[in-house]
Amino acid sequence: MIDMTVVELSRWQFAITAMYHFIFVPLTLGLSFMMAIMESVYVMTGRDIWRKMTLFWGTLFGINFAMGVATGIVMEFQFGMNWSYYSHYVGDVFGAPLAIEGLMAFFLEATFIGLFFFGWDRLSKVGHLTVTWLTALGANFSALWILIANGWMQNPVGSVFNPDTMRMEITDFVQVIFNPVAQAKFVHTVSAGYVTGAVFIFSVSALFLLWGRHKELARRSMAVAASFGLLSALSVVVLGDESGYVATEHQKMKIAAMEAMYHTEPAPxxxxxxxxxxxxxxxxxxxxxxxxxxxxITTRSLDMELPGITELVEHAAGRIETGLIAYEALQAIRSNPTDEDARATFDDHWADLGYALLLKRYRSDIENATGEEIALAAFDTVPDVWPLFWSFRIMVGVGFFFIAFFAYWFWKASTGRLETSRLALKIGVAALPLPWLAIELGWLVAEYGRQPWAVEGVLPTFYAASSLNFWDLVISLTFFVSLYTVLALVMAWLMIRVIKAGPPEKSLLSPDPEIFDAPARGAVPQAAE
Structure with missing residues (x-):
């Protein structure tokens, strides 16, 4: 029998590390593009204040990026440690976009980040600006391939189960790349990252105005953040609607659970x-x-019904019964690989094999499952309703708040009255944690709403976990929570120090001729320089 305690601890460990990691990712996405915009203005105008702005926000970007790398590497190792059967079952498909992300996107981003910091005194203005834009593009390419992998978990297109290897294999990589779920998730996620970057810059700049420090930098940063943030907030809502429409086609149970809709209602x-x-x-x-x-919103029609939870559970029971036909055919193929009748039967029903595997939670010989066990397995396809219901509504509420928030500040920036209300500035500072709240809730809706599937309709989550024991997971979970908490606190401490110090006159990582010449002169310059 499946040890559900081990499965739940494995889920908790991956969820906690993923949510810690995603503290850093959206800020990387948002800051990278806004740095590129600010440096573009510097190159076009030659005004030194825009160079200082790029350096200041770039320093904060660098701290955040380093922490993102440190927390992200561990996540990929967990596929082998905590989810070994997942890696075996779907690794041929899932591993491809992850490998491309590392080779094409992450290395691109990491390389140009080095040039961004060290290249101020070595590259021309246009050359350095090109590096900054390539850094931003690298960050977005990285997100693209990760979300292609995640989108396949939500909607496993372009692949088929091979009964000879007992693995999912790619049949059409173009389908995997242009998976509608993946594309909708990508544009929605990166837009949320842009909002995060805009809010971060705006809140820190509002704090500078409240302190009466670095006003020239703060006012210009707020104007850029208000403009960029308003466009991004509008994009999040529009593209979020597209994500909901795509989910209605491919993940009907998730939509029904998000809306706490237990029974099918008359359309619309x-x-x-x-x-x-x-x-x-x-x-x-x-x-x-x-x-x-x-x-x-979800069907874009007046006559198409949305099925409720009860009706979807009945549908799942039917797919379990069909999946059992595929399972029995699979056993026949494994006993006799030349059995062409069994292969034909399997080819007709393999798409429902994952539903039959839901029965593994209740018995190992699932071909002998009772009607009661089939009913229990079918009801397992329902995720917890109320956490999804409220998470979705809080996320949407925050999204609409940011549209109003940035619209107000765009108007204030356009009329040159950014400092007229200290109360409004304090609200701007207080808004800092809200994009992270919305983003984390969005991931909860996306991932928790997919349960009980590791891969929608293909592989149940409990079936994907490694055969670890309770204490293995308790120790590793405690270690990761402690380590990630320390890293988050270190990042906060470093950022607070940089913010208090204010904008630098030069890149903090640019080589200082005095330092390199110091040994020859027998003198060491002051560290403050």
Missing amino acids: AGLTLFAIPGREPGEMAFEVKLPWVLGL
């Missing part, structure tokens, strides 16, 4: 703004609903 379905659950599953003690809105 209403959108629940607020709800209090009743005593029985599917019963609402109180709810506030906007008629038609959910159906129009």
